Amino acid sequence: KIYEDVSDLPSLEYDFVIVGGGAAGNVVANRLTENPNFSVLVLEAGVSNEGVIDAIVPFFVNNLLSGPNIYEWNYTTTLQVGLNNRSIPYPRAHILGGCTSHNGMVYTRGSAEDYNRWAAVTFDPGWSWDNLLPYFFKNEKWTPPADNHDTRGEFNPAVHSTHGINFVSLSGSRWPIFENQVIQTTRELPEEFPFNLDYNSGEPLGVGWFQSTIGGGKRSSSATSYLAPKFIQRQNLHVLLHAQVSRLVGPQTTKGVVTFEGVEFLQGTYGSLFTAKATKEIILSAGPIGTPPILMNSGIGDKNALTTLGISSVLDLPSVGQNATDQPMVFAEWSVKSTQTIDPIEQNATLFNEAYAQWNATHTGPFTNVPVTHIAWTRLDADSPIFENVTDPSAGPKTPHIEIFLGTGSGTGAPTGNFMSFGMIVLTPTSRGSITLQSNNPFDPPLIDPGLLVTDFDLFTTRESIKKAYRFVEAPVWKDYIIAPTIDLLNMTTDELDEFIRNTGSSSGHIVSTAAMSAKDASYGVVNPDLLVKGASGLSIIDASIIPFVPSAHTQAATYVVAERGGGLG
Ligand SMILES: Cc1cc2nc3c(=O)[nH]c(=O)nc-3n(C[C@H](O)[C@H](O)[C@H](O)COP(=O)(O)OP(=O)(O)OC[C@H]3O[C@@H](n4cnc5c(N)ncnc54)[C@H](O)[C@@H]3O)c2cc1C
Numbered sequence: 201k202i203y204e205d206v207s208d209l210p211s212l213e214y215d216f217v218i219v220g221g222g223a224a225g226n227v228v229a230n231r232l233t234e235n236p237n238f239s240v241l242v243l244e245a246g247v248s249n250e251g252v253i254d255a256i257v258p259f260f261v262n263n264l265l266s267g268p269n270i271y272e273w274n275y276t277t278t279l280q281v282g283l284n285n286r287s288i289p290y291p292r293a294h295i296l297g298g299c300t301s302h303n304g305m306v307y308t309r310g311s312a313e314d315y316n317r318w319a320a321v322t323f324d325p326g327w328s329w330d331n332l333l334p335y336f337f338k339n340e341k342w343t344p345p346a347d348n349h350d351t352r353g354e355f356n357p358a359v360h361s362t363h364g365i366n367f368v369s370l371s372g373s374r375w376p377i378f379e380n381q382v383i384q385t386t387r388e389l390p391e392e393f394p395f396n397l398d399y400n401s402g403e404p405l406g407v408g409w410f411q412s413t414i415g416g417g418k419r420s421s422s423a424t425s426y427l428a429p430k431f432i433q434r435q436n437l438h439v440l441l442h443a444q445v446s447r448l449v450g451p452q453t454t455k456g457v458v459t460f461e462g463v464e465f466l467q468g469t470y471g472s473l474f475t476a477k478a479t480k481e482i483i484l485s486a487g488p489i490g491t492p493p494i495l496m497n498s499g500i501g502d503k504n505a506l507t508t509l510g511i512s513s514v515l516d517l518p519s520v521g522q523n524a525t526d527q528p529m530v531f532a533e534w535s536v537k538s539t540q541t542i543d544p545i546e547q548n549a550t551l552f553n554e555a556y557a558q559w560n561a562t563h564t565g566p567f568t569n570v571p572v573t574h575i576a577w578t579r580l581d582a583d584s585p586i587f588e589n590v591t592d593p594s595a596g597p598k599t600p601h602i603e604i605f606l607g608t609g610s611g612t613g614a615p616t617g618n619f620m621s622f623g624m625i626v627l628t629p630t631s632r633g634s635i636t637l638q639s640n641n642p643f644d645p646p647l648i649d650p651g652l653l654v655t656d657f658d659l660f661t662t663r664e665s666i667k668k669a670y671r672f673v674e675a676p677v678w679k680d681y682i683i684a685p686t687i688d689l690l691n692m693t694t695d696e697l698d699e700f701i702r703n704t705g706s707s708s709g710h711i712v713s714t715a716a717m718s719a720k721d722a723s724y725g726v727v728n729p730d731l732l733v734k735g736a737s738g739l740s741i742i743d744a745s746i747i748p749f750v751p752s753a754h755t756q757a758a759t760y761v762v763a764e765r766g767g768g769l770g
Contacts, residue, residue, distance in 0.1 A: 222298020367415025
């Protein structure tokens with residue numbers, strides 16, 4: 201059951217207390233309550249996702265992200281050196297489902313090598329690609345696209361599952377002219393941009409059809425799927441909204457191992473503090489921004505930094521909040537001759553209302569998707585000059601450094617004209633940032649430093665990603681399609697291009713590793729491969745913060761797989 205008020209909860213003591221009802225938290229709650237003997241409470245700071253139209257209609261994806269609102273934590277970053285000292289908005293969802301309720305719904309797993317590296321650094325083969333595949337399958341429910349088009353040749357059924365919980369599909373509305381342009385490019389430039397039938401096979405390199413967490417024309421989030429009516433009616437599953445956890449309470453140290461009794465949280469409009477006790481385990485799933493502050497406010501983190509803030513140290517784990525890894529993103533846009541783009545719908549209220557009416561009536565049409573049709577995954581050249589000074593940060597030769605997502609329509613909301621826009625992401629950044637506390641008040645927002653574009657490698661790779669995007673449209677097929685780039689990035693000097701990157705670069709939202717997993721006896725890291733906090737008992741972290749290396753992908757599938765496996769490890 202989902203509760204809005206703490207006074208309606210049947211109890212303040214459960215076997216498991218999960219902090220955060222986001223991508224990971226709801227998966228863990230679902231899996232634990234498959235056992236009717238376990239009672240589970242999820243404490244979610246945000247609001248209900250029920251009826252939030254901007255979190256349901258895929259096409260409305262940017263609405264929640266484009267300004268302060270109650271569905272967001274409304275964070276901004278610290279001044280980013282790599283972004284010409286800008287502080288940028290840093291969206292994180294404050295709604296059941298967490299960032300799966302507002303993200304871009306892109307479904308990408310990364311490379312097999314990415315996960316094999318996790319297994320290698322943790323000495324736990326359970327984190328390898330082969331061993332995680334069953335958990336990807338537990339998560340994924342492959343489903344026909346909203347328009348029921350013939351999907352043969354657009355994906356490989358052998359690497360997908362129709363038996364999981366979270367819907368994944370190909371696009372439910374078509375842009376045939378643009379799609380043909382892209383597919384023709386893979387024929388004209390097969391060396392650099394070969395066609396890949398399915399980039400979720402573990403070998404992503406190449407250009408493949410766009411897959412997203414959409415089912416029946418609607419967003420599929422961890423809230424709509426893992427807390428669907430058939431699950432939420434379980435007697436042992438309780439979710440409390442508007443419940444912001446401040447810290448762990450009741451620390452006790454026995455033979456050098458720390459345990460906690462429960463968690464303290466603020467609930468409801470009266471702003472009262474309550475305690476929920478966990479008899480078996482406390483599971484932190486507050487995400488890569490939310491989890492480190494809870495640890496630090498509980499005395500778990502760098503001892504010196506906590507002491508300076510007046511917080512008594514309980515467990516000295518200097519890696520808490522460190523190693524933050526985010527993937528920087530830039531955009532390029534071209535005006536095009538084709539009128540078959542999303543722009544007319546965005547520019548003309550009548551067309552917009554028609555599309556919305558179609559979605560409302562049948563959950564079909566252009567609003568069933570984001571206007572991206574394909575993704576290109578590509579590597580820097582092996583003899584690239586950057587490798588003279590930098591060791592290749594990718595997990596292996598079958599792992600991309602760069603993603604280019606290919607979309608029809610203006611990315612900047614141009615009032616007239618037709619466009620296409622590409623988004624370029626550095627998948628293997630070497631820059632690192634941090635999540636730290638600004639005070640010992642747990643309700644103060646943390647200091648968020650994603651460390652975007654700090655290193656030469658990340659800047660270089662962003663430049664290369666732009667050059668690659670321009671090489672893509674040098675294929676002959678684009679000659680009669682493109683009118684001109686909105687900003688001519690190709691003919692800029694390196695300095696000018698760097699200025700463009702630093703002035704427009706942003707976060708892709710893929711921050712991970714702020715409470716990273718490491719081998720059991722490693723001198724760094726926050727959790728062991730079984731996701732229990734080092735030096736503690738009955739306390740685990742299951743969310744994107746434990747990911748030891750960012751996968752060469754968007755991060756929800758990786759987070760889901762962490763949660764599917766983690767939910768069964770306890
Ligand atoms: C703008 C954006 C776009 C993205 N697009 C994509 C995409 O298209 N594809 C993709 O694969 N990935 C995408 N991602 C990334 C993906 O959504 C995240 O990696 C994933 O959701 C992380 O899951 P999580 O469970 O770790 O954290 P979250 O999903 O953030 O969940 C954490 C939950 O904990 C709650 N919480 C936090 N602090 C507290 C507290 N103190 N007390 C109680 N509750 C708390 C939050 O409100 C939230 O509900 C995107 C992310 C962002 C921000």
